[in-house]
Amino acid sequence: MDILNIEHLSKSFGTNNVIDDLSFSVPENSIFGFIGQNGAGKTTTMKMVLGLLKATSGKINVCGEQVTYGQNKTNKYIGYLPDVPEFYGYMKPFEYLKLCGEITGLSENKIKSRSEELLVLVGLNKFNKRIGGFSRGMKQRLGIAQALLNEPRLLICDEPTSALDPVGRKEILDILHKVKGKTTVLFSTHILSDVERICDNIAVLHGGKLALCGTLSEVKSQHKQDGLLVEFASQVDKQQFMTSHSLASLMTNVEVTNTSIIFHTHDIEKTEMAVISAFTETKILPIRLEVLEPTLESLFMEVVK
Numbered sequence: 001m002d003i004l005n006i007e008h009l010s011k012s013f014g015t016n017n018v019i020d021d022l023s024f025s026v027p028e029n030s031i032f033g034f035i036g037q038n039g040a041g042k043t044t045t046m047k048m049v050l051g052l053l054k055a056t057s058g059k060i061n062v063c064g065e066q067v068t069y070g071q072n073k074t075n076k077y078i079g080y081l082p083d084v085p086e087f088y089g090y091m092k093p094f095e096y097l098k099l100c101g102e103i104t105g106l107s108e109n110k111i112k113s114r115s116e117e118l119l120v121l122v123g124l125n126k127f128n129k130r131i132g133g134f135s136r137g138m139k140q141r142l143g144i145a146q147a148l149l150n151e152p153r154l155l156i157c158d159e160p161t162s163a164l165d166p167v168g169r170k171e172i173l174d175i176l177h178k179v180k181g182k183t184t185v186l187f188s189t190h191i192l193s194d195v196e197r198i199c200d201n202i203a204v205l206h207g208g209k210l211a212l213c214g215t216l217s218e219v220k221s222q223h224k225q226d227g228l229l230v231e232f233a234s235q236v237d238k239q240q241f242m243t244s245h246s247l248a249s250l251m252t253n254v255e256v257t258n259t260s261i262i263f264h265t266h267d268i269e270k271t272e273m274a275v276i277s278a279f280t281e282t283k284i285l286p287i288r289l290e291v292l293e294p295t296l297e298s299l300f301m302e303v304v305k
């Protein structure tokens, strides 16, 4: 079952067409990476899912119920962590979760048990200090605990790792990975290594349109573009190798460094044959020859160029 379904969604701010006929679904129990450069429209899309922004056209369903702008009936299924979560700095983590639980109408017992469980999950159970003294990473972790308080079926996090150092990012990714199975996770990001670490499904937003969508492995195999790395002992060897006629048709999509060349290709066998002919023709042999698997980063660069 799909927990979130977006169909032909468009949003304009005046004449600025930010989201243009966007359609995709988020399968239940997945960790879904919503990827896009700054300004791609990720936050705008999430706000429409939360009913906080009015779509120009299109339809959004959460757990099978249609989202209506200005109404919050579908938000009972959603936990939301905004990109910059706000807290009362004078409160301690448990006090803050208690307040949030009271506002959502949870019973006293439920608030206590759930808060204790969540503070363990986010690693803040032994940190009984005021939130005002928290690092950014700790605030993000507390934000995740707050978003999970109501046991949502869908957790939406807006760039949860963007402002964090590698340790803080890993802590957040580990938490998101742990909640998988209990809650579907949708998080927006432009950090592709984070996506490769924990996501099973992705959507790439570019120019307001969906540029890539599917499981990570599907997307990689459908848009497969391998690289053939050829490294030489010296720059002179590399230059001479590059004069080979056998390489003529390959030179349109290459990355050249001091002593190496990467040929980007959709036909790795043809490229290998041409490169081997070039070795024979120039009588220059490499010190390294390696087929590089496509990364999400290389796919992303291909779709946004």
Ligand SMILES: Nc1ncnc2c1ncn2[C@@H]1O[C@H](COP(=O)(O)OP(=O)(O)OP(=O)(O)O)[C@@H](O)[C@H]1O
Binding pocket: 013, 016, 018, 036, 037, 038, 039, 040, 041, 042, 043, 044, 045
């Ligand atoms: N309320 C608004 N009024 C006018 N334009 C807006 C408004 N909100 C967003 N935009 C514009 O919509 C575009 C998409 O913004 P959005 O914040 O959704 O992008 P994003 O992908 O979340 O980017 P970032 O990673 O920088 O947060 C931007 O060009 C932004 O200037």
